[in-house]
Amino acid sequence: DxxxxxxxxxxxxxxxxxxxxxxxxxxxxxxxDGNTYLNWFQQRPGQPPRLxxxxxxxxxxGVPDRFSGSGSGTDFTLKISRVEAExxxxxxxxxxxxxxxxxxxxxxxxxxK
Amino acid sequence: QVQLVExxxxxxxxxxxxxxxxxxxxxxxxxxxIHWVRQAPDxxxxxxxxxxxxxxxxxxxxxxxxxxxISRDDSQNALYxxxxxxxxxxxAIYYCTIFSHWGLxxxxxxxx
Numbered sequence: 001d002x003x004x005x006x007x008x009x010x011x012x013x014x015x016x017x018x019x020x021x022x023x024x025x026x027x028x029x030x031x032x033d034g035n036t037y038l039n040w041f042q043q044r045p046g047q048p049p050r051l052x053x054x055x056x057x058x059x060x061x062g063v064p065d066r067f068s069g070s071g072s073g074t075d076f077t078l079k080i081s082r083v084e085a086e087x088x089x090x091x092x093x094x095x096x097x098x099x100x101x102x103x104x105x106x107x108x109x110x111x112x113k
Numbered sequence: 114q115v116q117l118v119e120x121x122x123x124x125x126x127x128x129x130x131x132x133x134x135x136x137x138x139x140x141x142x143x144x145x146x147i148h149w150v151r152q153a154p155d156x157x158x159x160x161x162x163x164x165x166x167x168x169x170x171x172x173x174x175x176x177x178x179x180x181x182x183i184s185r186d187d188s189q190n191a192l193y194x195x196x197x198x199x200x201x202x203x204x205a206i207y208y209c210t211i212f213s214h215w216g217l218x219x220x221x222x223x224x225x
Contacts, residue, residue: 039212041158048208048215049150049158060213092158096212100172102148102160 002026002098006091006105012113013087019080021108023093028073030097037096040069040078043107044089052091053078080110088112115139115214119207122219129199133219135192135209142190143167148212149183149194151205151221161207162194177203199223 003026013019029036038056041049051060053069056076066081080087093105121133135147149161162173162183171183182195192209199221206218 043158048217049210050215051213054213090157094158094212100160100163101174102163104158104160107157 001101002029002095002103004093004095004103004105006093006108009106009108011108011110013080013083013110014113015085016082019083019087019110021078021091021093021110023071023076023078023105025074025076025095027098029076029095030073035097036072038069038071038076039094039096040067041092041094042087042089043092044086047089049092083110083112085112115211117209117211117214117216119209119216119219122207122221124222124224125199126225127199127201127223129223130195130197131199131221133194133196133207133209133221135194135216137190137192137209140211140214143187145211146170147185147192148210149192150208150210150215151203152208152218153202153205156205159205164192196221 005024007022029038036056040053042052043049052063057069068079070077090107090109092107116138118136146165148163151161164171164183180198184193201223204223208218209216
């Protein structure tokens with residue numbers, strides 16, 4: 001199984017400042033079809049997860065452009081250019097290249113300092 | 114708009130059974146493989162099972178293999194998860210998802 005490792009696990013942020021979350025996979029997530037199936041999800045307190053980004057860098061519909069995803073191979077990053085109060089929650093990366101199983105990172109808790 | 118609505122959760126003793134349902138609407142149900150993902154209290158997300166768009170292929174996490182069965186009824190736009198031989202570690206919120214959309218989840222509590 002592919003192991004997904006996120007860092008940091010806790011991220012205190014200042015409103016208006018940037019934030020960055022790293023996600024590393026135990027093997028390359030580049031699929032033979034040329035795509036890299038790495039998604040990012042946001043889970044606000046008390047809510048289900050919400051897809052932010054799929055295939056490394058494609059923002060889902062309605063996701064603010066302050067969120068961006070990048071990376072390749074085994075190293076991926078989610079960046080928030082300017083953190084807003086509504087961004088508080090837990091962020092998960094997930095791989096869908098080598099399945100089953102689909103595997104998630106441990107989650108990164110973003111909170112305001 | 115896409116909606117996924119789970120039901121069937123509840124409290125059950127270890128060794129017991131439950132059947133979860135997921136009612137889908139707002140998208141072409143037969144075009145999608147659909148997953149169950151669970152989240153234990155104050156823990157992360159764990160993929161549980163998937164059924165292909167045509168129902169022919171099913172995959173399970175090792176933690177539930179042989180105990181859980183995923184199925185779908187395309188005439189009802191419904192997804193199911195039959196859970197047998199439940200263990201305390203199965204306690205979680207169970208989400209029905211196509212990853213671009215998630216239901217609100219249904220809580221399963223396994224306790225004596």
